Amino acid sequence: MxxxxxxxxxxxxxxxxxxxxxxxxxxxxxxxxxxxxxxxxxxxxxxxxxxxxxxxxxxxxxxxxxxEELVALSQVAEGKVAELRRVSDKDPELLRYLASLGLKPGVSIEVGVRQPFRGPLAVRVGGPTPRELVLGHDLAAALFCEIVTKEAG
Missing domain, CATH: 1.10.10.10 (Winged helix-like DNA-binding domain superfamily/Winged helix DNA-binding domain)
Structure with a gap:
């Protein structure tokens, strides 16, 4: 099935x-x-x-x-670059929100500063028009990635 x-x-x-x-x-x-x-x-x-x-x-x-060896974006270390590979399809509202942010499988994400205690995570999303985003811990935990490089740059 x-x-x-x-x-x-x-x-x-x-x-x-x-x-x-x-x-x-x-x-x-x-x-x-x-x-x-x-x-x-x-x-x-x-x-x-x-x-x-x-x-x-x-x-x-x-x-x-x-x-596949995927890791939640919430677990990717600062300075690493990852490729978004999978998101849950269970919540249409979440999918619409992710699409509005340009967060679909295949996009490159550079992890910036991570705040402690399940705080927000700053990221740079690649694509035709790269942009900076701040994601909450729960949202970052729902995005599954493959680490592409050890360090950005």
């Missing part, structure tokens, strides 16, 4: 123009109604993607999920 769900989410966003904050519920409804053959045709039409729009890995047809 996981493969079906993630292929459906990817197809809905890539081919049908759905926003990433609205595909979870739609995929939930569709995953029980489509055949394995349709899912595989969708996967082929998408170029057999490895991740869904939220960065979650898509299992192979045999159910294998390639292991």
């Amino acid at each position: 996981v493969r079906r769900h993630r292929i459906l989410e990817t197809y809905l966003t890539s081919k049908l123009g759905y926003d990433w904050d609205s595909v979870h519920q739609e995929a939930e409804r569709l995953e029980h109604a489509v055949s394995d053959g349709l899912i595989e045709r969708m996967a082929m039409a998408l170029g057999n993607p490895r991740h869904d729009p939220h960065g979650a890995p898509i299992p192979t047809p045999a159910g294998y999920i390639e292991p």
Whole structure:
């Protein structure tokens, strides 16, 4: 069911123009109604993607999920650069907020100053127009990253 769900989410966003904050519920409804053959045709039409729009890995047809070493942004040390790889798809409001900040899988994030005691975290988000953001601890804990470099610069 996981493969079906993630292929459906990817197809809905890539081919049908759905926003990433609205595909979870739609995929939930569709995953029980489509055949394995349709899912595989969708996967082929998408170029057999490895991740869904939220960065979650898509299992192979045999159910294998390639292991990933991801860490919550809240745990990335000051001065390190990480690539945002995954966010939860459960809260559409959170997804809309993340999109408004330019925080989608694939974006580069340089960690700046971290305040103690679960305080906010200053980051520089890469992309076409890099910008500085301050993220609360809970939000940073919901963003899963791969560390790209030891130190920024």
